[in-house]
Every structure is written in structure tokens, then in C-alpha cells.
Amino acid sequence: MKQTEPRRCKEFSMVKWRMRRRRTACSGGGSTGGRSVRMKIKRLQKLIPGGKLMQPDRLFLRTADYILHLRLQLNLLQALSKICQPSI
Numbered sequence: 001m002k003q004t005e006p007r008r009c010k011e012f013s014m015v016k017w018r019m020r021r022r023r024t025a026c027s028g029g030g031s032t033g034g035r036s037v038r039m040k041i042k043r044l045q046k047l048i049p050g051g052k053l054m055q056p057d058r059l060f061l062r063t064a065d066y067i068l069h070l071r072l073q074l075n076l077l078q079a080l081s082k083i084c085q086p087s088i
Contacts, residue, residue: 045051
């Protein structure tokens with residue numbers, strides 16, 4: 001009986017861990033998930049010009065505008081590089 005007891009305990013702990021993991025993934029993580037979101041918002045505030053002073057809702061709008069601006073800049077630079085390439 002001694003051999004089955006540790007195995008049963010290990011299996012129970014694995015099931016418990018899986019349930020906790022599934023619950024965290026589905027519910028948004030509770031307090032830990034909130035902390036993670038706050039960390040991601042702070043990181044985003046550092047990336048976006050002027051983002052440190054913005055509230056999250058305005059920050060997300062500004063981020064979308066900034067991505068659009070970067071894409072337009074990239075398209076412009078690609079077009080200019082095609083024009084300026086020496087023809088061989």
C-alpha cells in the first residue's frame with residue numbers, strides 16, 4: 001500500500017495543478033492577471049511617444065495611430081529606395 005499512496009498523491013497534485021492552470025487561463029487570472037496587464041501597459045507606455053502620461057484607453061488608440069504612422073513611414077521609405085536604386 002505504501003507504493004500506491006505516493007503515486008496517488010502525485011496524480012492528485014497534477015490534477016489540481018491542471019485545474020488551477022485552466023481556471024487562471026479562462027478567468028483572466030484574478031489578481032495575478034491584473035498585475036500582468038498593468039506591467040504590459042507600463043511597457044507599452046514606454047514604447048509609445050507621450051504614452052507615459054496617458055490612460056490605458058487613450059494609450060490603445062494612440063498605439064493604433066502610431067502603428068499606422070510607422071507603416072506609412074515604412075512604405076514611403078521602401079518607395080524611395082526603389083526610386084533611388086541605381087539601375088544596372
